Amino acid sequence: MERVKQLVQAERVYGQGYSGKNVRIAVLDTGTFLHRDIRGSVVYFKDFVGNRKKSYDDNGHGTHVAGIIAGNGRLTGMAPQADLVVLKVLEKDGGGNTDRVLRGLEWVLSNRERYRIRILNFSIGFLPGAKGSEQKQIIQVLEQLWDENVTVVTAAGNNGPGKGSITVPGISRKVITVGASDDMTADMSLPRSYSGQGPTECCVIKPEILAPGTNILSLDYRGNHYAKKSGTSMAAPVVSGALALALQKNPSLRPEELKVKLYESAKRQEKGKSAWGLLQVDKLLDLI
Numbered sequence: 446m447e448r449v450k451q452l453v454q455a456e457r458v459y460g461q462g463y464s465g466k467n468v469r470i471a472v473l474d475t476g477t478f479l480h481r482d483i484r485g486s487v488v489y490f491k492d493f494v495g496n497r498k499k500s501y502d503d504n505g506h507g508t509h510v511a512g513i514i515a516g517n518g519r520l521t522g523m524a525p526q527a528d529l530v531v532l533k534v535l536e537k538d539g540g541g542n543t544d545r546v547l548r549g550l551e552w553v554l555s556n557r558e559r560y561r562i563r564i565l566n567f568s569i570g571f572l573p574g575a576k577g578s579e580q581k582q583i584i585q586v587l588e589q590l591w592d593e594n595v596t597v598v599t600a601a602g603n604n605g606p607g608k609g610s611i612t613v614p615g616i617s618r619k620v621i622t623v624g625a626s627d628d629m630t631a632d633m634s635l636p637r638s639y640s641g642q643g644p645t646e647c648c649v650i651k652p653e654i655l656a657p658g659t660n661i662l663s664l665d666y667r668g669n670h671y672a673k674k675s676g677t678s679m680a681a682p683v684v685s686g687a688l689a690l691a692l693q694k695n696p697s698l699r700p701e702e703l704k705v706k707l708y709e710s711a712k713r714q715e716k717g718k719s720a721w722g723l724l725q726v727d728k729l730l731d732l733i
Contacts, residue, residue, distance in 0.1 A: 446512075446513065446516065446520055446521060446522060446523075446661070446662060446663065448657070449523075449656075449657045449661060449683060450523065450726075452626075452627075452657050452723075453656060453657070453683065453687065453723070453724045453725060453726050454725050454727040454728070455523065455687065455690075455726035455727065457727045458690055458726055458727055458730050461730075463690045463693050463694060463730065464524060464525050464526035464527075464690070464693070465515065465523070465524025465525065465526050465527030465686065465689035465690055465692075465693055466526040466527070466693055467528075467693060468524065468527050468528070468563055468564070468689040468692045468693050468696075469488070469527070469528040469560060469561050469562050469563060469564075470514055470515070470527055470528070470529055470530070470562070470563070470564040470565070470566055470685055470686075470689060471529075471530045471531075471532060471553050471560075471562045471564070471565045471566070471595075472507060472510060472511055472514070472529055472530070472531050472532065472566045472682075473532045473534050473546065473549050473550070473553075473565070473566070473567055473569060474506055474507030474510055474511075474531075474532075474533070474534070474535060474566075474568060474569070475502050475503070475504035475505070475506045475507035475508075475533060475535040475536075475537075476490070476492065476494075476500060476501050476502040476503070476504075476507045476508075476531060476533035476535075477490070477500050477501075477502050477507050477508050477511045477529070477531045478500070478501060478502040478505075478508045478664070478665075478666035478667075479499075479500050479501075480508060480512065480516075480518075480665070480669055481518055481669045482512060482516045482517060482518030482519055482520050482521075482664055482669070483508070483511050483512055483515065483516055483517070483518075483529070483664055485517065486511070486515040486516075486517060486525075486526075486527065486528060486529050487500050487511070487528075487529050487531055488528045488529065488530060489530045489531070490530075490531045490533070491531075491532050491533070491549075491552065492533045493532065493533060493534045493545045493548055493549050493552075494533050494534065494535070494536055494541075494545065495533075500531055501533075502533075502666040503536075503537040503666075504535065504536075504537055504538070504666070505665065505666040505667070505672065505674075506535070506539055506568070506678065507531065507533070507535070507666075508663075508664050508665065508666040509661075509663040509664060509665075509666075509672065509674050509679065510566065510568050510663075510678060510679070510681075510682045511529055511531065511664065511682075512663035512664030513661060513663045513679060513682040513683060513686065514527060514529065514566060514682045514685050514686045514689070515527045515528075515529055515686065515689075516663065516664060520662070520663065520664065520671060522663075522682075522686055523682070523683055523685075523686020523687055523689070523690070523726075524685075524686040524687075524689035524690055524693075527686065527689040530553075530560050530562055532549045532552065532553070534546045534548075535569065541569075543579040543582065543583065546569065546583065547582055547583065547586060550583070550586040550587065550590070551586060553565060553590060553595065554586060554589055554590055554593065557590070557593060557594075557595055562595055563594070563595065563596060563689075563692050563696075564595065564596045564597075564598065564685050564688055564689060564692070565590060565595050565596070565597045565598065566681060566682050566685040567587065567597060567598065567600070567620075567681070568599075568600045568677075568678035568679075568681045568682065569599075569600070569678075570599075570600055570602040570603075570612030570613065570615065570641075570677075570678075571583065571612055571613040571614070580613040580614070583613060583614050584613065584616070584617045587599075587614050587617060587619075587620055588617060588619045588620070591619045591700050592619075594699055595700070596621065596688055596692075596700040596703055596704075597617075597619070597620040597621065597700070598620070598621045598623060598681050598682075598684050598685045598688065599614055599615045599617075599620050599621070599622050599623070599681060600612070600615060600622075600623055600641075600676070600677035600678045600680065600681040601615050601622050601623060601624040601625075601640055601641035601642075601651070601652040601677045601680075602615060602640075602677055603635055603639045603640070603641065603676050603677055603678075604639070604641050605624075605628065605638050605639050605640045605641045605642045606638035606639070606642055607642065608642055608643070608644065609642070609643070609644060609645070610641045610642050611641040611642065611643060611645055611651050611652065612641060615641065615645075615651065615652065616645040616646065616647060616651065617647065618647035618649050619700075621653055621654065621684065621700075621703075621704055621707065622652040622653055622654075623652055623653075623654055623655070623656055623677060623680045623681040623683075623684045624640040624641060624642075624652035624654075624655045624656075624658075624677055624680060624720055625639070625640040625655065625656070625657070625658030625659060625675075625676070625677050625679075625680045626655035626656055626657055626658070626680070626714070626723050627657050627658065627659045628640040628659060630659040630660065632660055632675045634675055635659075635675050635676065639676070639677075640652070640655075640658070640677055640680075641677065642719060643719050644719075650719055650720060650721060651719070651720075652677075652719075652720045653704070653707065654684055654707050654711060654720055654722070654723075654724055655680070655711075655714060655720045655722065655723050655724065656680040656681075656683035656684050656687075656723070656724045657679075657680060657683060658675060658676055658678075658679040658680030658683075659675045659679075660673045660675055661673060661674060661675065661679040663679070684707075684724055687724055687726045687729060688703055690726065690729075690730060691703060691706065691729055691730060691733050694730055694733050695733045698733065706729055706732045706733060707724070707729065708721050709732055710725050710728035710729040710731070710732055711723060711725060712724075712725045712728075
């Protein structure tokens, strides 16, 4: 994570006292193991798979994402003092069904004010082959959340580099879709240039923003250990954490305003990347 924070120019803002304090982020994923580096950050857990009461993760994806956002021990995430509301909607194999995901999203919609949720990290993708009605339902609820002042951050998916390879719900014109800036880096688990690419039917640049997503060191779910994972699922929480820093500085900002600030502060990328550019945290906070 230290490498990631250096690449997105985040170090200066920590020296200015920004840490994501008092900002709450909902994480819909495989759950979260209460690793010693995240235990104090999880303020609420709800299990839509097994109805268990105590926070757990039987896959590892959600724990890794949570650590990128708010790890606060030996490994520190992007927003180490942010609070996490963790909803387990994916099963042990990392898969899930639309009904479960929808119930999780509707819970966030109904409880956003009660739990003061300002950001939703949605590192879940539905393949283009998913039923059109299911895609529409997911996007509809996410756009409702956006309109209700919850900034939705989604992953572009790992089906690149072909055109039109962004997964649902990253195709929504409202949400912030994140691609991996370093998808040309060697990783045996994914092909080079794996990050999903536009265009999409919404006629806006997708993904909007890029962040590091390859060989990211974060929390492991099998004890108090650490693990590396790659994918746009890892890039999205980098942006979610950065937005928590921004909301700590100016809590009045709405999702559309944060999106504009991301655009204005992004570092323009080399040819071949259709996004606005690479996340630059220091410039983002300078504009807020």
